[in-house]
Amino acid sequence: MSESTKLHERRVRAVAQGVGSVIGSYVSHARGATVVDVDGGEWIDFASGIAVTSVGHADPRVIEAVQAQIVRFAHTCFMVAPYESYVAVCEQLNALTPGTFDKRSALFNSGAEAVENAVKIARHVTGRPAVIVFDHAYHGRTNLTMALTAKAMPYKHRFGPFAPEVYRVPMSYPFRDGLDGTAAAARAIDVIAKQVGADNVAAVLIEPVQGEGGFIEPAPGFLPALAEWARASGALFIADEIQTGFCRTGDWFACDAEGVEPDLVTMAKGIAGGMPLAAVTGRAEYMDAVHPGGLGGTYGGNPVACAAALAALETMRVLDLPAAARRIGGVLTSRLRALGLPGEVRGRGAMVAVELVLPGSVVPDPGRTQAVARACLREGLLVLTCGTYGNVLRLLPPLVISDELLDQGLTILEGALRATAD
Known part of the structure; x- marks a missing residue:
C-alpha cells in the first residue's frame, strides 16, 4: 500500500468530505516549480497553489x-x-x-x-x-x-x-x-x-x-x-x-x-x-x-x-518577476495557439487560459477539459480547471520556473490536448 493511500484512508476518517483536492497524492515537499509526493512522485507545477507561490516553493528569502x-x-x-x-x-x-x-x-x-x-x-x-x-x-x-x-x-x-x-x-x-x-x-x-x-x-x-x-x-x-x-x-x-x-x-x-x-x-x-x-x-x-x-x-x-x-x-x-511573467506568458500563448484548438487561448502574463469548445461552435466542452487535466496529472504536470462552464484550463506556473521545466510542462500539456482531440 502506498503512503498516499494510507494517508487517504486517514483523511476519509478525519477530514470533512466537503473539502476537496485536485490530486489524490499527498505532498512531501516542493521546491521552485516542482511538487513531490510522499511516494516520490513528482509534478511540474502549473498551479502555484492557485497563484500563491509566485516566487516559487521554498523561496530562500522567504x-x-x-x-x-x-x-x-x-x-x-x-x-x-x-x-x-x-x-x-x-x-x-x-x-x-x-x-x-x-x-x-x-x-x-x-x-x-x-x-x-x-x-x-x-x-x-x-x-x-x-x-x-x-x-x-x-x-x-x-x-x-x-x-x-x-x-x-x-x-x-x-x-x-x-x-x-x-x-x-x-x-x-x-x-x-x-x-x-x-x-x-x-x-x-x-x-x-x-x-x-x-x-x-x-x-x-x-x-x-x-x-x-x-x-x-x-x-x-x-x-x-x-x-x-x-x-x-x-x-x-x-x-x-x-x-x-x-x-x-x-x-x-x-x-x-x-x-x-x-x-x-x-x-x-x-x-x-x-x-x-x-x-x-x-x-x-x-x-x-x-x-x-x-x-x-x-x-x-x-x-x-x-x-x-x-x-x-x-x-x-x-528577479524582476513582472518581466518573467511576460516572458512565460509569451511562451505559453504562442505554443498553445499554434495547436489550432477549438476555442480560445487567452491571458495576460503568466495567467493563461485555454477555453475548450466543441469544434465549429462556442458550446463549452467540459468533458475534454477534465480529460486533459487528468492526462496531464498522469504524465507529471499539475494543471487546474475553472470557468462558469467548467471548460477552461488555467495555467499559473511559478514566476521563477526555469525554461527547461516550462518546456517540459508545455510538452506534456500539448500531448494531452492532442490525445483528447476528436
Missing part, C-alpha cells in the same frame, strides 16, 4: 525571513501590541498599488476577508448599501463573498440565504459577446441604472482579469469606463487583485495595464510566498474614514506572514 521571525515572536495581535513589519508591509503596498495619491492599508488573513472589509469601507464612506458585481465573478466563500460570487456549484449550493444588496451585471467576455470595451461597459452601466440606481451604489467590485470564472480578460476600455462611471456616481471602484496581483499578469497589478487607479485594491494569494496574508489598500481619505476598531482581526497581519511578505516582495523586485 524561508530565511520566516525562520528569523518565528524565534523572535509568533503573535501579539497588532491591535494589542503592534510591530514594525506590519507597518513596513503597508508602506510597500501603498507604494506599489496603482495611483500616486496618498494611501493607507490594512492587513487581514484571506482574500475573502479583504473583500469583505473593502465592502465595509465602501458602505461606511458612501452611506449607501448596493454593491455591483459581475457575471462569472469569484470573490470568496464567506456569506457575503458567496453573494458576490456568481457560480452556484460548488460555491453557493444550499448555503443561502446570502447577504442582501448585491447586484450582478454583465461582464465583458470578448470570446462570447463580441463587444468592445466601450459597448460592454455601456451595457453594464445600463443595467445598473435600471435595476439599482446610481445613487444607491456603494461600490463597483471587479476582478481586472477574472480568475475562477475562466481567466476572462475584459475588452480594452471596459475597466476605465466603469472606474470613470463609479467616480462620477459617487461610488468606490474596488479592484479585486487577489489572483492577478503581485506580478502575475506581467505588471505589479493588472490594473496597471490600462492605467486604472482603483479607490480600493484587495490583495492576497501571491503576497507572501505561501504564508496566509491579505490586504486592502486605498485612498487615504476612504481608509481613514472608518473609526478606530472598525477594521482588524486577531491574526490579521501576523508577524510571520508579514516577514514572509517583505521577503517575497524583495524576490519579486530582485
Whole structure:
C-alpha cells in the first residue's frame, strides 16, 4: 500500500468530505516549480497553489525571513501590541498599488476577508448599501463573498440565504459577446441604472482579469469606463487583485495595464510566498474614514506572514518577476495557439487560459477539459480547471520556473490536448 493511500484512508476518517483536492497524492515537499509526493512522485507545477507561490516553493528569502521571525515572536495581535513589519508591509503596498495619491492599508488573513472589509469601507464612506458585481465573478466563500460570487456549484449550493444588496451585471467576455470595451461597459452601466440606481451604489467590485470564472480578460476600455462611471456616481471602484496581483499578469497589478487607479485594491494569494496574508489598500481619505476598531482581526497581519511578505516582495523586485511573467506568458500563448484548438487561448502574463469548445461552435466542452487535466496529472504536470462552464484550463506556473521545466510542462500539456482531440 502506498503512503498516499494510507494517508487517504486517514483523511476519509478525519477530514470533512466537503473539502476537496485536485490530486489524490499527498505532498512531501516542493521546491521552485516542482511538487513531490510522499511516494516520490513528482509534478511540474502549473498551479502555484492557485497563484500563491509566485516566487516559487521554498523561496530562500522567504524561508530565511520566516525562520528569523518565528524565534523572535509568533503573535501579539497588532491591535494589542503592534510591530514594525506590519507597518513596513503597508508602506510597500501603498507604494506599489496603482495611483500616486496618498494611501493607507490594512492587513487581514484571506482574500475573502479583504473583500469583505473593502465592502465595509465602501458602505461606511458612501452611506449607501448596493454593491455591483459581475457575471462569472469569484470573490470568496464567506456569506457575503458567496453573494458576490456568481457560480452556484460548488460555491453557493444550499448555503443561502446570502447577504442582501448585491447586484450582478454583465461582464465583458470578448470570446462570447463580441463587444468592445466601450459597448460592454455601456451595457453594464445600463443595467445598473435600471435595476439599482446610481445613487444607491456603494461600490463597483471587479476582478481586472477574472480568475475562477475562466481567466476572462475584459475588452480594452471596459475597466476605465466603469472606474470613470463609479467616480462620477459617487461610488468606490474596488479592484479585486487577489489572483492577478503581485506580478502575475506581467505588471505589479493588472490594473496597471490600462492605467486604472482603483479607490480600493484587495490583495492576497501571491503576497507572501505561501504564508496566509491579505490586504486592502486605498485612498487615504476612504481608509481613514472608518473609526478606530472598525477594521482588524486577531491574526490579521501576523508577524510571520508579514516577514514572509517583505521577503517575497524583495524576490519579486530582485528577479524582476513582472518581466518573467511576460516572458512565460509569451511562451505559453504562442505554443498553445499554434495547436489550432477549438476555442480560445487567452491571458495576460503568466495567467493563461485555454477555453475548450466543441469544434465549429462556442458550446463549452467540459468533458475534454477534465480529460486533459487528468492526462496531464498522469504524465507529471499539475494543471487546474475553472470557468462558469467548467471548460477552461488555467495555467499559473511559478514566476521563477526555469525554461527547461516550462518546456517540459508545455510538452506534456500539448500531448494531452492532442490525445483528447476528436
